[in-house]
Amino acid sequence: EEKLDIVFAVHSSASNTFWQAAKKGYDDACAKVSANCQMLFTQTEGSVPEQLANLEAALAQKPAAILTSIVDNNALDDVIQRARDAGIVVIGVNVDDLEGAKGNARQAFVGQGFLAAGHSLGQAQAANFPAEGPIKVLVGISAPGQNWSEQRGQGVINFLEEYKASSGRDVSWEKIDSGTDLAITSDRVGAYLAAHPDTTAYFDTGFWHAGVARVLADRGEVPGKVLLGGFDLVPEAVEQMQKGYIQVEVDQQPYMQGFMPVMMVYLAKNFGLAPANVDTGQGIVKAADAAALMELAAKGLR
Amino acid sequence: MRRLLKISLQKPELAAGLLLICLIVFFQVMSQGVFLGVANMRGVLGLLPEMALVAIGVTLLMICGEFDLSVGSVFALSPMTLAVLMTMGWGFWPALLIGLLVCAAIGLANGWLTIRFAIPSFITTLGMLFMARSLTIVISGGFPPRLKTDEIPMWLFVEFVGPGNLFRASFLWFVVIAILVSLLLSRTNFGNWVRATGGFLPAANAMGIPSSTVKIACFMICSVLAGLAGTIQVLRIGSPLPSIGEGLELAAVAAAVIGGTSLLGGIGSIIGGIVGATLIRVIDNGMVLSQVNGNWFKFAIGALTILAVVGNSWLRKRGRAMKVETA
């Protein structure tokens, strides 16, 4: 039996912890089915052209399957079409075309879209909003102009709009460029909170709000005075959840996002089973779950 | 014969070219023939023009003794302007023109600020890097507008052409521009002024060269080429992402330096910058084909980049040490 060649090309760089967890799942799955696997990161975080270049190179190797994050509605359409024309299995992972299956030729999707994830983050945090008074929200766009960040932020804002309309409360929000570095984010958001002590909640489009939690602790604020929520379960974020500073966290189960598609490719190639969409979970993690997750997170499984 | 070898080895762009060939052979072997296969070559040659156009501009500017860190942002701003104007109902050509004019204006601003206040272009263009990127996001609102591909003469920019559909139209643009800028640098009085301005500014001034004008012109050429390259990229990928071109500034400078351009100005050649850009693309692509582990990928890129320049420098040294009277 010939080894399956699978390539996983994402829009992120190797130093991103989330994708390292996905890589772990991917590598583990590949080992299980003895596939020959390659993970391709970009040099610059979030660079779609680089992802595209990687895909082009991968295509030249004629692998059995390509897994990729479809972060833009148009940019990847052509490559995916060409891959499919060449008989390669293509599965979208983590992010999908906003038009879903209609958007391009990928066969299946594993994960949850940015917009939807942002929306559910907002929704989960709304449960913690104070019952009275105006709600002032700060949304930190970690990387303005980058799809992953803008869309997650937009998801949160979309929710806030709905919430405002449905609850009729005084809800307002502001966006800042919060940066993609724990130290920078904590400094910027810390400064903002110093100037606006009446802020209800801060949403980060990455995990950099973990640094903000530290700032709040340093200032002696009680946990929960400013609600914090964001994406991805890095150990630091889990720890701050345990302390109560972070209330909700979106976890899309990256390990699973790396693992499942390989299985689908295996089934498709060996038995002709069609790849199918997998929702890796609404993935909202609350403080109560934190302790249980700590261990998994440290192992890179969550 | 030896004389010829000596002269060639001493030319950094030729030494870099030699290394490029070695690398290509190496990757061809490592990838079991996939590297030079049509499928992969189409990919490599399709991307190369974008990077190389930027490298051409940056090389020219560096020979003139200045830096441009804002190319990556300009790379994104120009196509975004084009796309936004088109969604506002403008035609392709006027929108393209405005997009490139915006670049020219940025180049002008870079040059003027640098010269008028006698500040390092490193700072001017670093500031511009932030400003142009911010403008890109502002005009797009953070999300890529839809590109009206049906109103755009794609065949002029990104369709495949040539034998075996190996090249994209952008490759022709690149070749023509590379030849023009090379000639400008090596065969015209302007090129002479560029080299003199970057080589030794006090002398250039003393000899009556309008060095400020020369510098500003180079800044503008550099920006416009970056904008054109970005436009080509956006037409190729079909989506004017506001984030494209991030990190391009260092890559472009690296390309120029790998090809033998001096960071201090005065020394270098356009063909060197192109060879440098090609080398970077080849390394990147070859590493993917060689199936390097994702976590070690950057390590390999870094090591190969250093190796390329070390090899280049070593070859030149060999060339210099050859005892042949050349003059």
Place this chain on the structure above:
Amino acid sequence: MRRLLKISLQKPELAAGLLLICLIVFFQVMSQGVFLGVANMRGVLGLLPEMALVAIGVTLLMICGEFDLSVGSVFALSPMTLAVLMTMGWGFWPALLIGLLVCAAIGLANGWLTIRFAIPSFITTLGMLFMARSLTIVISGGFPPRLKTDEIPMWLFVEFVGPGNLFRASFLWFVVIAILVSLLLSRTNFGNWVRATGGFLPAANAMGIPSSTVKIACFMICSVLAGLAGTIQVLRIGSPLPSIGEGLELAAVAAAVIGGTSLLGGIGSIIGGIVGATLIRVIDNGMVLSQVNGNWFKFAIGALTILAVVGNSWLRKRGRAMKVETA
């Protein structure tokens, strides 16, 4: 009196300091007093030492005529080494030592490669930027190991100290190191050699200065300071992420240049680098307090950076134009 004013204005670090004060006043007004409030100052002063330590090293190296783009990666690698070693059961101090030794080794490699093969340090350290980052990811396996905070003497590095708990212990480290490096540069023969090496290498060589050794020493100091800064940051934020320090290289060079260090070497001062780093932090922080729209944020940062250098250059020019016999 006018003479003193003239001399002060001509010093770029003092001119930059003057601008810094103006900016602080400006932001204090814009933020309705929040900027200089205790809460905000604690934040600013907590982060400053980390940036400033990197800027000190980079400034020293730039005065010596070389670049270091790898500081951002070294910034991440050193604490990662520390954390990984500690999870393997090492004690804090030996792990810290190894972490800093790794930095020193990287500095040595940067310097040795640059000098031995006569290649631009821009390339050596750009390659090292990739390599060190890759190593950081490799040794951590991609996941930040947990920091055993209970085994670490936090009070020595990041606890709050001083009146009103305004400073962290890291601030003291920073002050001491800043003074030491300043003295090294201005009061010792080594400092003299650094300036001569960066000022005009042929002359420095001709006068018998061991310029290679001097350069390598500066590379090593720069790397070690970056590693120390990274370690402090990790201790403060509690998690050794493999991505910290990305983009730090340009910020550090910008800090040095804003403070009056020349990109060509030979000119500059440590205090200038520190003022530059502070200026960058103050602008960043002040912009948030001034409620700049997220999409315009980068624009404002870029514009203010350029403005700071323009202002600095203008003040110096005013100083020079004052007709007072100083000598």
Place this chain on the structure above:
Amino acid sequence: MMTAAREANHDQPIISVRNLHKWYSGVHALKGVSLDFKRNEAVGLVGDNGAGKSTLISILAGLHPKDEGEIYVEGRPAEINRPRDAMNLGIETIYQYNSMVPNMSIARNLFIGREPLKASFMGVGLLDQARMRSESMEAIANVDLHLRSPDALVGELSGGQRQGVAIARAMHFKSKVMILDEPTNHLSVKETNKVIGFVKSLKEQNVTGIFISHNMHHVFACCDRVVAMALGKVVLDKPISETSIEEVHDVL
């Protein structure tokens, strides 16, 4: 009318300098210099180190701005803000330092800023490289300098060879006024004699020469008038025939 008046007044100085002041940051380098250079006259400018000779001529050449005072060229007030302005007024200069781009070839250095073009558009055009090569060989041979090829880089020349190229350049592009700042430094005996011969010959070619040197023998061998400066001021201004080397030495 104007023209006639000017033509008539042939004794009118070609360059007049009135009350020139120059500050370098903290140094008052020229303290009110007034001086006339007549047509077709070779003037020797001498003075101690730091007297301000180079400063004076760099203002005339447009390299530095003046702080105070007036400059008249052929009787008309002249604004010399850039070297190009001076060149356009017919003032050609060889500087004491910084006159060549080390990384460029001899041929290119000779023609920088005044390249012969085959075709041009808005001032930018194709170089006539054949002409540059042949003319540069000729120009260099004219100063008795023997160089391997016009393609050698100036940075790879010996000190004297470099100076020789600078001289060749100035001799090739001679103009109404030639300013030479210590041109014989670094030059061998043969070439020095060539330079002195050149300064002497300027008169026949209707060119005014300003010759700076510390070697009084050279000055007295080729100049009509000697101007001595000290501490930013003119301290002596006499025709050669009315003074002697000793007198000049005494005032310095």
Place this chain on the structure above:
Amino acid sequence: MMTAAREANHDQPIISVRNLHKWYSGVHALKGVSLDFKRNEAVGLVGDNGAGKSTLISILAGLHPKDEGEIYVEGRPAEINRPRDAMNLGIETIYQYNSMVPNMSIARNLFIGREPLKASFMGVGLLDQARMRSESMEAIANVDLHLRSPDALVGELSGGQRQGVAIARAMHFKSKVMILDEPTNHLSVKETNKVIGFVKSLKEQNVTGIFISHNMHHVFACCDRVVAMALGKVVLDKPISETSIEEVHDVL
């Protein structure tokens, strides 16, 4: 034994050069130079531009590596790979160019590489700035140069002032062998005389001098022997007493 033998042989040359070759990339600059410099002798090294004078002395000074040939210092084969090696062997040099760091003060330039220290550890120590200032003032006054302050930057000096500082430096740190490459260029008459006096005085101080100049009058005024080079070879080597300016001019 060895020592005694060497001491005895006081006529042994202090520097011997045998069959020295030097290639600069495409130029064969030294084509087998053999030369002896005796103790306490002032040698004038003359030759056309590009003859190879600066190349020869830059090899002795450790600035460039030789390609072939041997160098003996006090009879022992010497490996001179860096300027520091030459200094340690007692060879002090003033170069034709590139001898100062423009952005540093005069005082610092004078002492670069040999700073007086108040305290030191492993070669790195605290500068004795007071001593640097006073000694530098003294050194400069010794060459009759009048400078405003030792804190002025070298880059802001006039051409001659800069050269004067270089001379002052060499005179301050005099050593067993002094090499001066065209030291009188750019210098005023007074200072030129100082330099010539200095070269003359070397003998009394048991120092060997190598003096490069294009001015035969200067060479004949202060040297014991004259060596002429042409096209990378030695073409004349005679005591001053046995030759004349004319003879030297003839061979060049």
